[in-house]
Amino acid sequence: MLTANSETIIAELDEAECLRLITPGGIGRIAYAGLSGLTVFPVSYRLVDGAIVFRIAQHSSTGEDLRAGIARADCTVAFEIDDFDDAAREGWSVLVQGSAHCVGSGSEQAAVLAAGVKPWPDSANDHVISVTPTRITGRQIEQG
Amino acid sequence: MLTANSETIIAELDEAECLRLITPGGIGRIAYAGLSGLTVFPVSYRLVDGAIVFRIAQHSSTGEDLRAGIARADCTVAFEIDDFDDAAREGWSVLVQGSAHCVGSGSEQAAVLAAGVKPWPDSANDHVISVTPTRITGRQIEQG
Numbered sequence: 001m002l003t004a005n006s007e008t009i010i011a012e013l014d015e016a017e018c019l020r021l022i023t024p025g026g027i028g029r030i031a032y033a034g035l036s037g038l039t040v041f042p043v044s045y046r047l048v049d050g051a052i053v054f055r056i057a058q059h060s061s062t063g064e065d066l067r068a069g070i071a072r073a074d075c076t077v078a079f080e081i082d083d084f085d086d087a088a089r090e091g092w093s094v095l096v097q098g099s100a101h102c103v104g105s106g107s108e109q110a111a112v113l114a115a116g117v118k119p120w121p122d123s124a125n126d127h128v129i130s131v132t133p134t135r136i137t138g139r140q141i142e143q144g
Numbered sequence: 145m146l147t148a149n150s151e152t153i154i155a156e157l158d159e160a161e162c163l164r165l166i167t168p169g170g171i172g173r174i175a176y177a178g179l180s181g182l183t184v185f186p187v188s189y190r191l192v193d194g195a196i197v198f199r200i201a202q203h204s205s206t207g208e209d210l211r212a213g214i215a216r217a218d219c220t221v222a223f224e225i226d227d228f229d230d231a232a233r234e235g236w237s238v239l240v241q242g243s244a245h246c247v248g249s250g251s252e253q254a255a256v257l258a259a260g261v262k263p264w265p266d267s268a269n270d271h272v273i274s275v276t277p278t279r280i281t282g283r284q285i286e287q288g
Contacts, residue, residue: 010204027228031175031184036279037241040175040184040224044233060154080184084171089188097181135180 008089013138018094021081021138023047028081030054030131032069032100039065045079048115052079052096052131053103055117063127067102070129075099079131094138096131103128152233157282162238165225165282167191172225174198174275176213176244183209189223192259196223196240196275197247199261207271211246214273219243223275238282240275247272 013021022028025046032039041062043054056063070077077100084091103109112128157165166172169190176183185206187198200207214221221244228235247253256272 027226027230029173029184029224029226031182031222031224033182037220038175038177038182038222039241040173040222040239041283042224042226042228042235042237044230076181078175078182078184080173080175080186082171082173082186084186086171086188091186093186095184097183139185 009142009144011140011142013092013094013140015136018096018136018138019047019050021083021092022052022094022096026081028052028054028079030066030100030129031078031080032066032076034065034069036065039069040080044117045081046115046117048112048117048130050133052098052133053112053115053117053128055126055128057126066100066129067127070100070102075101077131088143090142092138092140094136096133097135097137098131098133100129100131103130153286153288155284155286157236157238157284159280162240162280162282163191163194165227165236166196166238166240170225172196172198172223174210174244174273175222175224176210176220178209178213180209183213184224188261189225190259190261192256192261192274194277196242196277197256197259197261197272199270199272201270210244210273211271214244214246219245221275232287234286236282236284238280240277241279241281242275242277244273244275247274 028045045054079096082093172189189198223240226237
């Protein structure tokens with residue numbers, strides 16, 4: 001734990017605490033090397049068997065770009081989740097770094113769909129992307 | 145405007161609309177190639193003379209990493225801002241891609257401080273980072 005000054009406390013979060021914070025799912029941000037440079041956009045995710053899973057529209061520009069980015073950058077992506085109270089200047093953030101792949105049909109996709117991973121935006125035709133974490137870090141900021 | 149299905153509307157936002165959305169400032173996420181790979185973390189930002197400006201603690205691990213990342217990756221970073229209602233599945237996101245540099249002392253830093261850019265976490269010794277946009281894109285998701 002590092003004290004920035006007498007009022008603000010910054011705590012590094014261990015992996016177990018990070019996992020506890022991101023387990024409920026919700027909105028997170030996928031970051032990757034896109035065709036137009038470093039790209040970040042929000043998706044609705046769930047944690048399924050320790051992996052970050054989300055769905056993207058198959059024919060959207062972001063969907064195509066992410067698939068190309070995953071293929072080009074050796075599957076290395078980052079996924080960020082946070083929850084902040086801007087007024088109170090308190091909150092937490094978790095960074096998941098890992099490898100991404102497109103989940104094909106079969107048992108893996110069935111498990112993902114069974115976990116209730118919803119496409120967002122809604123789309124009948126979509127891709128399921130799974131990010132397997134290689135490193136999970138986080139920090140919490142509180143006012144003393 | 146692209147209609148994903150009968151209920152969800154995805155609108156690409158033009159640069160002027162993106163700027164309007166991010167002008168109030170608040171919390172955004174800086175993404176860059178860090179020492180430990182692709183890194184994303186939230187900061188409190190303001191828009192000053194068309195640039196994204198934020199402050200980071202000088203001796204924090206993230207601060208050192210960001211400065212190293214800025215130096216190594218030819219200053220190319222991404223900055224993401226969004227506002228979503230998870231329950232309603234509606235909201236917007238803006239992606240600013242651009243070049244980052246550390247704002248030194250002098251008139252540039254004085255202008256930034258005058259704009260009320262607060263360090264977050266609070267820190268007496270901090271660096272001011274400015275991201276000059278080269279590309280601003282965004283999208284809005286609404287339920288029809």
